[in-house]
Amino acid sequence: MTMHSSQARHLKVIVFSDVVDSSAQIFADELIAIQRIKEDLAMIREAVQRHGGCLVKSLGDGILATFDAPTQALEFVEDVVIRITRRGSQSLQHRFGLHTGEIYVNGDDIIGRGVHLASRLQTTAPVNGVAFVQSTFELVDPRFQRRSVPMGPVELKGLPNAVICYAIESDALIGEQAGAALAELGLEALLADTPYRLERPLSAAPGGGTYLVREQSRDRPAVLKLIACDATNLDALQVEAACFDRLRHPSLPRFVDAFEHRGSFLFLQEYIAGASLQGSLDSLRRKQRLAELLRQVLGVLEAIHAAGIVHGDLHPANLIPAETGGSLFLVDFGLLKARSSGGSLSGEPLSCRPFFSPPERARFGSLSPSGDLYALGVMALCLYTGQDPSDLYDRAEGRWLLEDLVDSELIDWLTPLLDESPTRRLGSATDALQRLDRPSSRAGASSPRAFVDTGGLPPLGDQLRPLRKAVLQRTLTATYGPVVELLLESSASIVAGQEVEALRQRLVGAGLSLADVDAAFQEAQEVVPAPDIPQGRNLPSPGSPGSAGDTPPGDWQDGLLPVLRERIGPIADLLWSDPLRQALAVDPPEARRLLLQSAVPPEVVDELLHQARTLRQHPASPLPAPPATPGPAPLAPEVGPGAAESAQHLEEVLVEFIGPIASTVLASVRDLPPAERLKAVMAALEGFGVEAGTLQQLRRRLGLS
Known part of the structure; x- marks a missing residue:
């Protein structure tokens, strides 16, 4: 033929x-x-x-x-x-x-x-x-x-x-048909030996759904989130539920109960009755009413983000005005962070709402506080214009149609929330509140949020040095467990000095002892090593001390963009910004923070920073070929501590002795100085219960004994 x-x-x-x-x-x-x-x-x-x-x-x-x-x-x-x-x-x-x-x-x-x-x-x-x-x-x-x-x-x-x-997305494909599977789920049978009985479904989702139930002993309604769980995500679900239990805010539903039952995790919250803002005309073309709405929601987001919780599904349907008027309730918390961390193993896909979810959520499935701010910007635009988000987004150009719909002041409010790049988008609700209040600020007047409130705690003093997040997390986790990881998740790998007091207040407010927090801060104080390149925030000019010959400092960074494109695809162009280019030149820890915040895989971040270091030192040299993924290392003669300082060698030895969990151990110590890394690795392995004989053999291989 x-x-x-x-x-x-x-x-x-x-x-x-x-x-x-x-x-x-x-x-x-x-x-x-x-x-x-x-x-x-x-x-x-x-x-x-x-x-x-x-x-x-x-x-x-x-x-x-x-x-x-x-x-x-x-x-x-x-x-x-x-x-x-x-x-x-x-x-x-x-x-x-x-x-x-x-x-x-x-x-x-x-x-x-x-x-x-x-x-x-x-x-x-x-x-x-x-x-x-x-x-x-x-x-x-x-x-x-x-x-x-x-x-x-x-x-x-x-x-x-x-x-x-x-x-x-999976959620959109399933749609309302999952509600018809309620009988198949056997929810009534599942609840038979619990204090709750089913009244009606509220919504359905993959791996579970949302239901109105009634607590029989107190005869009160509650909202049940039914979440598929197994050994891979149960601990994370319990930790995030505990964080929600600690939250006390007048605009949040109260925590009722959370427990595992027959392979499902039951998360119960207070039932808030009333109509949501879905289809509301209250903010239609009313700028001041919209500003007040944004202030209320941002105040709630400040509280939940400080507790290590991300809502992940901010939408008008999840905002319910109080019956007495004035305040709003933010509802429908689904423990999405815990579900995303364990979802790939438990079979539960991460839900994603069209147009309201930021690009990094659709591409990488990542959840972050800035993603909530993106959804808030979309919600504000929809409520102000009264239009569906599909009519407000230019699919051909990949941007929101702000100029034709709102005035310049609203554009100034919404643009930093709706930026497609997470590195350029506002990163915290506090920053968004400052931005919202900025037009009414007087020149030279200090904003009420511009200073750090100690919350009544004794001040640390004037010498607030940066903190190493990895050391801080390891020290506090030994006493308080995995909740510390959630509390520190929004912090950079190096916590800047001006952010130390706010972080201290957040940790103490979450129930950690002030004495334990201050002791951990003391241990985690950053000692900046002698730099091998200029450390100023401005790039060195050509020909100045520290510059590489006559090569303009901006040229070699742009050579890294094709590498990033090859590793993560066209979203690299969205992430590539002036702050990232400058950080690659003079501040690698900040570059690592920006890349990880944008959900770039850690191994890609390591490779990019390695190649950036090579180009900083030898700007005329071509980029090295990407390192091959190492396989299991063959048995080799014992080596000294000098060889053990090689990150690649350390990973090979750990994979040989403990298998794939080696990558998890190394990720937990990546931010530590090389001199402390080996000691931290051995301490982590002891905490994981690795046998003493295996640890002794590992020490010999690494030249530690």
């Missing part, structure tokens, strides 16, 4: 599927992973046939199939994701790529540009979600268009130019 003959050309919808992290699953438990892959593929093949598709072939842990129409293909994906979600931890996670284009039939196979594009789209899709290009978006049924989230221009391997892509 002639491959490119008119008889062999067909316009089809091509669908690729693949299992997320299948290698890691097989490495963890090969027999179970292979069995689950077989079960999932059998279910997917049946769904292809049921929806009128054609299975071209199986691809290891995925499939290649064709359909006659894009809506038909999306209905197939929707069906599969619902079935995967209902199976919970018994099923793996998948990604789907979908493209409408011409194919060429080649025997039992198909080839062509459309096949290649569908396979590349699959790699960009969210977990248990689907990705497709704009031409397909324009062809699908409006019910799928409404659920789609713009991903902006995406560079796909093998294509000369970036293409506009869209994605549908």
Whole structure:
């Protein structure tokens, strides 16, 4: 058959599927992973046939199939994701790529540009979600268009130019159909031996849902969040629930109860009755009313972020005015941080609300305080204009349409909240409040939030040196446990001197002893080493002492952008900002903080900083090739402490002795000086319960005994 003959050309919808992290699953438990892959593929093949598709072939842990129409293909994906979600931890996670284009039939196979594009789209899709290009978006049924989230221009391997892509998240694919599965969940049976009984569902989500229940002994209503849990995320859920229990704020629902029961985590909060702000016209074209709303919500966000909690689903439907008027309640807390940290293992995908979730959430699944601020900016824009967010966002240009909708003062308020780059977006609710109050401030007058309030605590004194977060966290965790990690999560790896007093007040306010906090601060004080490059905040000028020859300092940083693009894709262009370029030149700890805050994987951050250090010292040298991922190190003769100072050598030895957990141990000591790193590693291993004989052998290999 002639491959490119008119008889062999067909316009089809091509669908690729693949299992997320299948290698890691097989490495963890090969027999179970292979069995689950077989079960999932059998279910997917049946769904292809049921929806009128054609299975071209199986691809290891995925499939290649064709359909006659894009809506038909999306209905197939929707069906599969619902079935995967209902199976919970018994099923793996998948990604789907979908493209409408011409194919060429080649025997039992198909080839062509459309096949290649569908396979590349699959790699960009969210977990248990689907990705497709704009031409397909324009062809699908409006019910799928409404659920789609713009991903902006995406560079796909093998294509000369970036293409506009869209994605549908797992939550959006499941939609209201999960509510029909209430009987399957057997919730009434689950609650039978608890103090609560089911009244009605409020909403449904993958891995659980939200329900109105009644506490029988007190005859009071409560909101139940049912969350799928297992050993991978149970501790994190309990810690975040405990943090919420400590919160006392008049605009938050009270904590009622939290416990694990038959493989589910039940998180109960006070039920706040009343209509939400969804569809409210109260702030429509009323700037001062909107400003007051923003102040109230930002005040609540200050409190929850200080406690180490991120809401993660800020939306008008989750704001309920009090019956007496004046104040608002922020509701529907779902312990999303704990669920995101354990979601990839427990089978529960992280929910994502179209348009309200920031780009780093859709791309990396990361949750941060700045993500709540992004959602607040979208909410404010919708309430002020009275329009749907899909009508306020320019999909072609990837930006919010502020100039045509609001005045200059509102643009000044909302622009730093709606920035697509987390490094340029406001990072804290306190900063946002200062920005909101700035237009009414008088020149030279100090803002009421510009000073650090000690909250009645004895002041530390004038000499507030920066603190090393890793040392602070390790010291306090020994006494107070994992809640410390949540309390310190929003802090940089090096806490600046002007932020020390505020952090001290936050820790004491969360219930930590003042004496313990001050002692930990003393131990964690940063001793800045003698710099090997100029440490001023301004870049050195060409030819000045410390500059590399006559090379302008800004030139070599831009050589790192292609490296970042290759590692994390086109979102690198959003992250690449002047503060990041300057930090790469003169302040590597700040560069690390900015990159990690933007959800760049730690291994990519390490590689980028390594190459930045090379270019700082030798700006004329080409970038080194990226280091190969080291495999298990072979047995080697014992070495001295000089070799142990090599981070790569240390990782190889640890992998040999304790396996994959080595990466977790090293991540916990990454910010420590090299001289303290080995000691901290050994202390961490002792805390993990590694046998004394193994520790002794490890010390000999590292030249410590």
